[in-house]
Amino acid sequence: MRKILAVGLVVALLLPLLTIGQGQPTDTLGRVKARGNLICGVNNGVPGFGFLDERTGTFSGFDVDYCKTLATAIFNDPAKVTYRPLTAAARFTALAAGEVDVLIRNTTRTFSRDVELKLNFAPVTFYDGQGFMVRKTSRINTLRDLNGATVCVLQGTTTEQNLADMARRLGITIRPLVFTDVSARDKAYDEGRCDAMTADASGLAGARVKLSKPDDHKILAELISKEPLAPVVRHGDDAWYDLVTWTVYCTIEAEELGVNSKNVTAQRGSADPNVRRLLGVEGDFGKKLGLDSNDWCGNIIAKVGNYGEIYERNIKPLALERVVDGKPSPNALWTDGGLIYGIPFR
């Protein structure tokens, strides 16, 4: 009798566990919907891209806004995101282990990451590259002008090697001053110990706003490495990859078609079939992506904004313009001569 009771008790305790296991959706989108929020792996220390304001406890930045577009597509609510700050070393492990649904953390797309680490990269959202910051008074305008200059650089990753390779390629001499600490590097450059500072252009722009006189410094247009940054998902869930991909294209296509957060309501009545399909007035693209509403892209534009607006809000304050003196950066729209190119919604 007691035995039966004991077995019954154990079964009664285990039963809920079983039902949870059975009810759990296996696809990422299903899990996100069941959970009620999106878990997004981000950076918390790069102003403009992923930055945690320690006083208010809020995340902001370009990458953070792309987490919001995805949450808006799924829930029609940009606030339904749990941000998970990740270090450079831990980010891929966290993604592979399913700790985050998507990784949007200024991550460069490379062959080994794509193939060896079994990842899928969504379209590039920002074309970064290792660049140089110099004083406006220094008369350094091109890489060749750096001959004989002292350059402040941070130890780690491939920054030092890119610098040395650039010097070899151009046949110039550069004196690198190597620091292990970002603040020591910035301090040495700020005080004038170095003629230039090198890092990824986005990082330089973030460092620039923290200098004592940001307006006295400029970032050279020439870059010495290619660092295309893109959102990342793990292999094995193509539908989820499609959703992340088309969320990015939604923001780009909207900018190309002139749809922004201010005119999106009016644009729903547009005669342009491209706009009508993008905003879900015609077709059922939202349903095909597994979303509840065909108005998903319209919601993104209304609540977060199109590519240009997201760029304007986060990266423009760092003085990284999309078009500099009439010359387009890679992050300008292709119609302006850049590389940002929307894929048609049809």
Added chain:
Amino acid sequence: MTRAARIPFWRDIRVLRISAQIAFVLLVVLLGNWLYSNLQTNLRATNISFSYDFLQQPASMGISEGLPFQPTDSYQYAFWVGVFNTLRVVFLGMVLATLLGLVIGVARLSSNWLVRTLSGIYIETLRNTPLVVQLVFWYTAVFLKLPRVDESLQFPGSIYLSQRGLVMPQPQPTESFALWGLTLLLGCVLAVGVYIARRIYLERVQRPGTPWLWGLSTFLFIATGSWFLLPQSPLTWEPPVMGIFNFEGGMQFTPEFTALLLGLVIYTAAFIAEIVRAGILAVSKGQKEAARALGLTNLQMMRLIVLPQALRVMIPPTTSQYLNLAKNSSLAVAIGYPDLFNVANTIINQSGRAIEVILMIMGSYLTISLLTSLFMNWYNRRVRLVER
């Protein structure tokens, strides 16, 4: 009877001692073996090979100062440049810290209240704050605050001081330098001869004196005499010239090097000063009184009576301070000086050979420290009390 009185081997103190030592050695060997095989297994498991072949590959990095270095040079040479930069700062640091420590230590015992108190404040402040904080202070709050390079402070004789460092003319040998070098060598030999002769003479007449001063003046006389007698000056001074960004040529001391050297010297000197004070106080008062009774001057008393006895007490702890200085020099990474540790970190970063390079770093510091302590132990044996 004798058989019965014999102690069983498990209670024999000699057997116990030896077997304990054997057991200990065995334990150490086993531990070492386990660590090594653990490393081997894990390296195999992660598909990492252990090899120093990468040292011959081009380093593809830059080094801001020290021996001339190109990005096409090998990792091995890059490492040597780092070792040389470390040795440069360590050697100069030891010499300067000893001199400064001696002065401060003697000042601490001065009868002058102001001198005594100031050196006391110096010792207590610098001994009781972390070295890395002091280094960052010297670098960012002192050297980086100097004028910019285009507004350098100029001193007579083409000497410039800016936040890019101290720049001064560098002596360049001319054609007659070889001849002058030869006379210098001759001067050395002559100086040693004069020194020995004077010592023997003083010994014979039983009088105190300064034979080294005789030797030194002989050398200086020959050196300056031949300088002016030669038709062409054996050295010319190559002044630094302002280039686009920096001074080119001349002798350059970068702020990183100077801040590291200054930080190490000032910090270590505070410890050495206390050792000097302890050494001097360890010489009994009676010795000084006896010296005075013999009519020795203050300087003679210090040189002939106090210091020889104080050195015996001072040398072993000073050796420890030298070793600390050598190891503390690795804090150079905090201020961007390309020492052995800094350069090796970049090599690890670029080659991915962490274990190999860490072993090289450890081996280098170990060698520097062992050589230092070997020399100091030899010196200690020389000055220790000779019992008659």
